[in-house]
Amino acid sequence: MKHVIYIEDDLDIGEWTKRELENSHYKVTWFNSGENIYDYLDKADIVILDIMLPGLDGFTLGKRIKMKYPNLPIIILSARSSLDDKIQGLDFSDDYLTKPFHPQELIARLEVLLRRHNNQDKDIEIISHLKVHINEHRIIDMDEKKDIVLSGKQYQLFFYFIRHINEVLTKEQIFESIWRETYIDGDKTLMVHIRHLREKIEKNPSNPLIIKTIHGIGYKLQK
Template sequence: MIQILYIEDEIDIGSWVTKELTEREYVVTWLKNGENAEKYLQNADIVILDIMLPGLDGFSIGKRIKNEIADLPILMLSARTAVEDKIEGLSFADDYLTKPFHPDELVARIEVLLRRFQKNEDILEIKHLKVYTKDRRVVNSNTNEEISLTGKQYYLFQYFIRNLNQILTKEQLYEGVWGETYMEGDKTLMVHIRYLREKLEENPAKPMIIETIRGIGYRVKV
């Protein structure tokens, strides 16, 4: 699933854009300012950025993002229509769309940028699975069928992939995926791992991909 980092302080338009993109099955992280944007950059496939923001303006934020990750596409989304603003925005951003706009045009521009910046897919092979990390797809190489994972299931599996061959505690997994402190007795993680095994394992009763390390946590190894 494509992850979008969206920085917009206007509640009405921010809610509308987030709703439109979510309905089109994008994963949207909406921030009201750019103060903590750097925390979300590594997981973002594209940044949508307003200019007029509290604190640092969109121009300053966008330049910082490009300096940090040059191949992360940025789409400026602004009510400012002056040629000077567009020129400044396009000096670092990859596209500039003025408000008001139709959501179909926004989606079309997003897709163009994603295609332009598409890298060669990294394929990770784990037992009978092929994980296309850039495209966020998991395929059963025995049947050549794609395995459909929910957003949270994929985030959990992705966290394992980022920490391949490492034993991860329940606390690490819960905090890494849900962003909250793990409470002893909470069954959320256990339930998600059970569902994930049902989809990924050849025999969920004898898991070979997501291993249980008794008394510690779990591990995915290659």
């Protein structure tokens, strides 16, 4: 039975969601805030997290959880539905579902994330000729048998892509998550940094196989 840590301060929503999850054979430990959760996270399979919480807000709490448990999947379940909130949430979480929601959709998303995390090594991703040690934040070129060293923004970009493997990411989403500024159409900053990143990780930067350009939208790290 998979163990869900559920953090939600609304009693009605919390009781209803907990009941629906338990009816679908999940073990649920429900908290009204982020206090006292760390004794339980070691044995958790997934976290469902509200944003508007008493005390520490969900964004801050989620980042702290992800920093300490980088392989523990997090779903944000929030009434906050603006693009800015979603971008901020997806910077650290694995999925974002807005309220009101149908329990079957929540359960379907839980199952997708659990399959994804159970089917991959908890620490290592193999992407083309790269071996990525996620917990160590280390990238190894397996052909050249050497570590790849990235600059600050290249490093942030690469591991942002790692958290969103095979997902199409918009230029706005990437830029605003890494630079924490509003993206202005026509700004070449992201494009330049992607080019420099490709020069370090791609076999042929002019024909990239790892970070793909999705024309008119953004980029995708292809596994």
